[in-house]
Amino acid sequence: MTYANALRCLADPTRRRVFERLREGPRAVGELAAGLPVSRPAVSQHLKALKDAGLVLDRAEGARRVYFIDPDGLGELRRWLDRFWDQALDAFKHEAETHPPRRRPAHPTPPKRGKP
Structure with missing residues (x-):
């Protein structure tokens, strides 16, 4: 699996929803x-695409197939x-080290107000 295949696969909103449900x-199916x-x-076709992209795996449990997220692909x-x-x-980090912030006074003096 490559990250490009995974991104292409997850670009489909329905496929993404199926994948997100496997989070639980x-x-x-x-x-x-x-x-x-x-x-x-x-949904089976979406799961096949997710499996081909290396994002999910499946296993047999009796007469049904159960799908789960492949931690390696993810x-x-x-x-x-x-x-x-x-x-x-x-x-x-580079920006902070080369351009440190200017220091402000600890207690700034409030602006003077004129007579009303």
Whole structure:
């Protein structure tokens, strides 16, 4: 899986909703489809796309398949996103170290008021 595949896969709003429902734990297709405006076969197709992108895994439980988030696939996407956070923090640190803020007086003198 690459982060590009994961982002492309999650660009679909229905697929994203299916993926977000898996946050709560492993679910079968019927459970995931409940309350969604798409059919169970459509949810199955979305799960296949999520699986192909490396974001979910499945396992057999009796006669049904249960899907869950693949921590390895999610980890790769997170590592890619974390690079942006790391770069932003490094840039902030550099800016703070090279341009320290000006010091203000501890107790500023209030402005003088003229006579009314």
